[in-house]
Amino acid sequence: MSITTTTHLNFHGEARAALEFYQSVFGGQLTVATYGDFGMPQDAPGAANVVFGQVETEQGFRVMAYDIPGEAGGTADSDTAASSTGSTRRDNGVTLTDQPFFVSVRGDTLDEIQGYWAALSTGASIVEPLAASAWSPGFGMLTDAFGVTWILDVAAVYTA
Missing domain, CATH: 3.30.720 (Signal recognition particle alu RNA binding heterodimer, srp9/1)
Known part of the structure; x- marks a missing residue:
């Protein structure tokens, strides 16, 4: 299955x-x-x-x-989108949000994720810049122009 x-x-x-x-x-x-x-x-x-x-x-x-049926149309404007979908921010190393979910995209290489990041960040609010982290060669978080928060990262390679 x-x-x-x-x-x-x-x-x-x-x-x-x-x-x-x-x-x-x-x-x-x-x-x-x-x-x-x-x-x-x-x-x-x-x-x-x-x-x-x-x-x-x-x-x-x-x-x-x-x-959503019956809902008034909006615009792809960060302020409008953020006000209707919630907000996400980093404060003292902690992610604070009132959103019920994030969309996560994980790639195999940093080059792959950097390409997606560059395109997805157009008109976005950067929550956490794409950079190496303790768990990944590349991790970043942003809220796009439509109010959707994305996490992009590179799959970590662990060795025993």
């Missing part, structure tokens, strides 16, 4: 923009279906919003997203 978990992000009219951004960062295949595609009249408010969206890569990255 195998099992796969996929992060499913909920947005307020920004799901398509977020998924397009994540595809630009990680590559892969973008799939988007709107409420209008599933029968909502095309001229109805929210018909163009995402009812199902996904970015998936051959390397194993996958994220899903949709727009």
